[in-house]
Amino acid sequence: MSKQVVSSNVANGPANTAERSVLDVTIVLLPGGYASTAIAPTEVFHSAGTLWHVIQGEPVQPRFRVKVATIDGGPVDSRYGLELNPKRSIHDIEHTDIIIVSSSDLDTLEKIARNNTLVSWLREWHSRGAYIAGICTGVALLAEIGLLDGKQATTHWGAVDRLRRRYPKVLWRPDLFVTEDRRVLCSGGVYASVDLSLYLVEKFCGHETALQCAKSLVVSMPRSRQSGYSVMPLSRPHADDKIRQAEEYLQQQYNRDASIKTLAELVGMSTRNFIRRFKAATGHLPGAYSQMLRIAAAKEMLENGAPSIQAVCTQIGYEDVAYFRNLFKRYTGMTPGEYRSHFAEMSLDRGELASGGPESSFAQEMRRAS
Numbered sequence: 001m002s003k004q005v006v007s008s009n010v011a012n013g014p015a016n017t018a019e020r021s022v023l024d025v026t027i028v029l030l031p032g033g034y035a036s037t038a039i040a041p042t043e044v045f046h047s048a049g050t051l052w053h054v055i056q057g058e059p060v061q062p063r064f065r066v067k068v069a070t071i072d073g074g075p076v077d078s079r080y081g082l083e084l085n086p087k088r089s090i091h092d093i094e095h096t097d098i099i100i101v102s103s104s105d106l107d108t109l110e111k112i113a114r115n116n117t118l119v120s121w122l123r124e125w126h127s128r129g130a131y132i133a134g135i136c137t138g139v140a141l142l143a144e145i146g147l148l149d150g151k152q153a154t155t156h157w158g159a160v161d162r163l164r165r166r167y168p169k170v171l172w173r174p175d176l177f178v179t180e181d182r183r184v185l186c187s188g189g190v191y192a193s194v195d196l197s198l199y200l201v202e203k204f205c206g207h208e209t210a211l212q213c214a215k216s217l218v219v220s221m222p223r224s225r226q227s228g229y230s231v232m233p234l235s236r237p238h239a240d241d242k243i244r245q246a247e248e249y250l251q252q253q254y255n256r257d258a259s260i261k262t263l264a265e266l267v268g269m270s271t272r273n274f275i276r277r278f279k280a281a282t283g284h285l286p287g288a289y290s291q292m293l294r295i296a297a298a299k300e301m302l303e304n305g306a307p308s309i310q311a312v313c314t315q316i317g318y319e320d321v322a323y324f325r326n327l328f329k330r331y332t333g334m335t336p337g338e339y340r341s342h343f344a345e346m347s348l349d350r351g352e353l354a355s356g357g358p359e360s361s362f363a364q365e366m367r368r369a370s
Helices: 036-047 051-056 106-114 116-127 136-144 160-166 192-205 207-217 241-252 260-266 271-282 286-303 309-315 321-332 336-343 361-369
Strands: 023-028 064-069 098-101 131-135 178-181 184-187
Touching: 023 036, 036 051, 036 064, 036 192, 036 207, 051 207, 098 116, 098 136, 098 192, 106 116, 106 136, 116 131, 116 136, 131 136, 131 192, 136 160, 136 184, 178 192, 184 192, 192 207, 241 260, 241 271, 241 286, 260 271, 271 286, 286 309, 286 321, 286 336, 309 321, 309 336, 321 336
Parallel strands: 023 064, 023 098, 098 131, 131 184
Antiparallel strands: 178 184
């Protein structure tokens, strides 16, 4: 991440780095989404330079001014019926350095994109130098209006296949929590809005301010990858019964090596024809498909608190634990140990993990202060 000091006006170029000016952030609240994708960024930016100082009894140094707006200034309903009413229209915004677009359901986003009001507003501010960020499915709006063409972007792992088909010019990176490409930013799932917000705090205010903000809100610093959170897509829908038969065999025998010849003979095909049809039906070569099955099984074992990485490696049919570690990281973005620490069931005992893991640095600081 960049460690540059905040500028006084992003849209007009960098200012004297000695100036600790306040940046303007606009959160665009869309209907039919998750309220947290607007509320969480609002609270992160409001907290930067303030909450930590309040806790420490020091003078506050706000780093951002945050305004929340809807397209027409009226209230919107969230996905679950919670009404949000910021009482401000995007046309009331006289200046902004950063624009955050909240999430919405994809059908609503497509309708919004056909309404030129928000589209032209976003394009105008981007042309004036503002940073534009989409959260979760809100990324689709940026893709719909062409801001992501030829750029790297991420979104929720569950939505990426639909968006990839609709927006093939975008360089989709669903393995990442946050992407930034030429003043356009994207985040993954709903709570990746916190990662994106802290990323921007660190980008414009520096690491220390971002770290203080994270500690005061009791959240982690920005995560880099979301692939460990996704359900591994083993096969897209298809109607090839022969290949389904081979898939079922691989799923039942996932911890054993199965040669292409064995699989081809099982379904009555030549090896060449089997490979071609398997790739066409599933989107994967048989070897990669088998690896993904094993990694999916390993993830489940680690989530259930497997006692050792070596035991998991052996149970899924690998002998070389170093090879397994590398393969696991390639598919999930984490080592097996990191994945287990993130996703295994935990219990708390006197502030420490029952597994014997250490307290976080924030917990240590708070305990020492008490």
